Amino acid sequence: MSDFSVSRQVAGLARTPEERAALTLTARSRDSACTFCRYDTPDNTVVFLDDNPLNTGADNLALACPACLARRELDTVGADAGVMVWLPALNPGDVSHLQRAIAHALNADDETCREDAERVLGWLTSHDSPVRARWGTTHPQAFGSALQQLTAEQHDQVQGQFRHMALILHPARAVNTLATSGIEALPRWWSALYRDYCARS
Structure with a gap:
């Protein structure tokens, strides 16, 4: 099954680079590899498994490499x-x-x-x-x-x-x-x- 998705914009939500880095760090503490292709690189960044950026629970945070991130933000x-x-x-x-x-x-x-x-x-x-x-x-x-x-x-x-x-x-x-x-x-x-x-x- 494909994992195509889109970036979800939430009115009034504008995370700073520091806030996004903190979420990435939380996701990385569980697994540093890309959830979708298993490639491990410092460039992996946080994604929300349910595509809801308001759901910042640890179970909803994962990492995506730049190639897989593009599929998640088509x-x-x-x-x-x-x-x-x-x-x-x-x-x-x-x-x-x-x-x-x-x-x-x-x-x-x-x-x-x-x-x-x-x-x-x-x-x-x-x-x-x-x-x-x-x-x-x-x-x-x-x-x-x-x-x-x-x-x-x-x-x-x-x-x-x-x-x-x-x-x-x-x-x-x-x-x-x-x-x-x-x-x-x-x-x-x-x-x-x-x-x-x-x-x-």
Whole structure:
């Protein structure tokens, strides 16, 4: 199941950076890894599991890496910053790891590594056609706006229809959160992921 959501604005609520940092620290005291992809980085920030920023109970606080945070705040991702694609055999966590690897490789000194990263990015974004055919757009904010109009019950129903969709971010969105360790940082992982995808498609 996808975990797309939108940022929720509450009238009169304007947390300071210090207040938000305190909530992040509380969430980090339980688990420092991203709740959605398990990536552990100092850039992980607090999210509210029920999407209610007024519910600051410890059980409602979790962490999201920048890639997963974008899925949780879909309404904040402009058309120039990301695209919605159809990837039925990749789970959201794998997509986040892969995007960090691409951002890392695009900044590598090795030209072959950069070219491979561009090809993988092209492969990911080429899966936008099924989304456009079904929904008429691949614009993340359009999907975010649609989610904002739904009741809680409708939201759950639509999430099922969003199940195989993924958000592919412009690599610049991950430039300060590169995967410098772990399997997602190794280009040889991409071919294995691609073969697994083809086998299951």
